[in-house]
Amino acid sequence: MDYKTNKNKPAVFSGVQPSGVLHLGNYLGALKQWVEMQEQYNCIFCVVDYHAITVKQEPKQLSRRILDVVRTYLAAGIHPAKAVIFQQSAISAHTELAWILNCAAARLSDLNKMTQFKDKSAKKESVSVGLYDYPVLMAADILLYNTDAVPVGEDQVQHVELTRTLAQRFNRQYGQVFKIPEVVISEQGARIMGLDDPAKKMSKSAASPANYIALTDTPEVATKKIRRAVTDSGSEIKYDLKNKPAIANLMVIYSLLTNISLKEIEKNYQGQGYGEFKKDLAEAVKKFLVEFQIKYNSFTDDEVRQILKHGAEKVRPLAEETLKTVKNKLGIN
Ligand code: AMP
Ligand code: TRP
DSSP states (O other), rough: OOOOOTTSOOEEEEEOOOSSBBBBBHHHIIHHHHHHHTTSSSEEEEEHOOOOTSSSSOHHHHHHHHHHHHOOOOOHHHHTEEEEEGGGGGGGHHHHHHHHHHHTOOOOOHTTTHHHHHHHTTTOOOHHHHHHHHHHHHHHHHHHTOSSSEEEEEGGGGHHHHHHHHHHEEEEEOOOOOOOOOOEETTTGGOBBBBSSTEEEEETSSSSSOOBTTTTTOHHHHHHHHHHHHHOSSSOOOOOOOTHHHHHHHHHHHHHHHHHHHHHHHTTTTOOOOHHHHHHHHHHHHHHHHHHHHTOOOOOHHHHHHHHHHHHHHHHHHHHHHHHHHHHHOOOO
């Protein structure tokens, strides 16, 4: 299937940063939706390395992680014949459009509202300007490709809303250029919480690895983490977000991995305790990880580089076309 011949399908754009180990939250909140969307839409999935360097990265490790994010996409089920995969820094239009948006659309007052920046910069001694400006680069990523839909986890909703604001502001001032994208979040998995604390999201920057199940954890490690995952008072397996947030989170993970509904899970575990449920959850996670990791380990670095190269070739003309239109509007072509 050729990307460019599918012009009338809605366009989907999303990305993941190569900045740490990817975990079940990334898979259930983002990648799982992407895999479903690639069948119906024109999908572009980016490895956003320029976002990753908003915080310090060790260069060798960053090169490795860029390839590993692609392998994660592939192992999750993204197929390079159905969706385009590319590396953000390969297409200079991303940073060029980000600069233009910085000047022509974004305001300090917009960025001052971004809660992720507040979280990420809190208690840090030195914070890069890039970390502050990160949502504008994200807007550029999305707007370059006339994106209709952006599938992300809940933590990115505010950034997509900002993207809409910037696009609308630019269009009002310079004439219609950008399509206004919609955010798409998974019904259940948009916010997978930490195994060690159901009040905090599962995160690669968590202080303890007990917070997350990495997609590269061995089944044994994952089983241990599940066994030790915090639970709520009582012993009933019941989906009650307010009173039983820890069990509710484990139930969501189980439900998304097995396609068994929350209602059915409640029914199946009537009269049984947390121990039984955790044992079955560990089995489901193990089955997922084993299949995932076989695929993950099956791609060579050369194959991955080829995929990135082809992906960049496919998106470059689209990005350049948008950038040209934008520059024309500004009178700088
Ligand atoms: P990041 O790892 O921050 O680049 O995030 C990649 C994607 O995973 C984004 O769409 C995030 O919103 C999503 N994501 C990250 N953590 C979680 C989580 N705990 N639950 C659901 N989605 C998540
Ligand atoms: N900021 C996103 C995250 O941390 C990653 C990202 C960058 C992205 N550019 C994007 C996601 C464009 C969707 C669309 O998860």
